[in-house]
Amino acid sequence: MKIGIIGYGSMGKMFLWTFYETGVAAKEDLFVSNRTPERLQEAESIAHIGTNRDVAKAADIVFLSIRPGDIKMVLEEIKDDLKSDALVVSLNGSVSFALLEQVTKRKFAKVIPSVTAEIRCAQTLVCYNDLVQEADREALRPLLATMGDVVELPEQEMGMGSELASCMPGFIASIFDVICTEAKKHTTIPREQIVNIVLRTMCGTGELMLQKNMSFDDVVGRVATKGGITAVGSEVIYREFAGTAEELFVKTLEKRRLTAEAATKIFEE
Numbered sequence: 001m002k003i004g005i006i007g008y009g010s011m012g013k014m015f016l017w018t019f020y021e022t023g024v025a026a027k028e029d030l031f032v033s034n035r036t037p038e039r040l041q042e043a044e045s046i047a048h049i050g051t052n053r054d055v056a057k058a059a060d061i062v063f064l065s066i067r068p069g070d071i072k073m074v075l076e077e078i079k080d081d082l083k084s085d086a087l088v089v090s091l092n093g094s095v096s097f098a099l100l101e102q103v104t105k106r107k108f109a110k111v112i113p114s115v116t117a118e119i120r121c122a123q124t125l126v127c128y129n130d131l132v133q134e135a136d137r138e139a140l141r142p143l144l145a146t147m148g149d150v151v152e153l154p155e156q157e158m159g160m161g162s163e164l165a166s167c168m169p170g171f172i173a174s175i176f177d178v179i180c181t182e183a184k185k186h187t188t189i190p191r192e193q194i195v196n197i198v199l200r201t202m203c204g205t206g207e208l209m210l211q212k213n214m215s216f217d218d219v220v221g222r223v224a225t226k227g228g229i230t231a232v233g234s235e236v237i238y239r240e241f242a243g244t245a246e247e248l249f250v251k252t253l254e255k256r257r258l259t260a261e262a263a264t265k266i267f268e269e
């Protein structure tokens, strides 16, 4: 199976190198293009370099790892070169299948990656349009599995799914950044050491919950004895943080709606 990647930016590069380094694809199976071809020099040893149309002609699965504003133009450019049963995979959550199908009626998948794919620890989200068959899913799944777990969702849930999987590393980093900054105000422990302790504890807590099938309540119950120190801290978090989390999702989902609206406008131009 031949794999094409159009757009060698942050995501395209991660996909290409992950496919190659995990051995799921060899150089003869990998094709890549980019608007600025000079950027592709570093990929010459692991993939065939070409134009968007070369990639479309060669590949059975074509990843569009380009920004939403470029998707319509690139699809128009390659639609007549794509193999008749090619699976076209958009990495963008804001452009709906309906919009993609307006340009060309094809098998489409949408894949939402996460930065944690870099350490093969991602929750990669995927949804498919009606033309996609089980054989297509089976072809795509092992590629995505090189980056971690693959989670299939209905198209209408990809927005919230993206908040939970793709945006969440940013949210988690922001939350624990605030915690470390506040902790530093009360201690002589160097910030670097605070961050390391908190990060290791965060990873350990997640692993503990997953391995022992524990709920959040279970963990709180194990650590926060009634009237104890952890209980005092936990009470503050449950009382104060719910409002922050509520605002976070209201704002991000609204931003997502506006982004989808802007993408729709580009497709309708």
Ligand SMILES: NC(=O)c1ccc[n+]([C@@H]2O[C@H](COP(=O)([O-])OP(=O)(O)OC[C@H]3O[C@@H](n4cnc5c(N)ncnc54)[C@H](OP(=O)(O)O)[C@@H]3O)[C@@H](O)[C@H]2O)c1
Pocket: 006, 007, 008, 009, 010, 011, 012, 033, 034, 035, 036, 039, 052, 064, 065, 066, 067, 068, 070, 073, 074, 091, 092, 093, 112, 113, 114, 115, 166
């Ligand atoms: N970054 C993330 O964490 C993340 C997470 C989830 C989803 N996504 C989605 O993934 C997609 C790609 O994001 P990204 O972060 O990889 O963007 P990026 O770093 O800006 O990369 C986009 C790439 O597309 C290339 N490009 C633009 N127009 C092109 C054209 N006409 N033909 C060929 N290549 C073209 C650009 O080339 P140049 O070298 O000329 O600029 C650039 O290398 C976006 O739709 C984004 O929403 C990203």
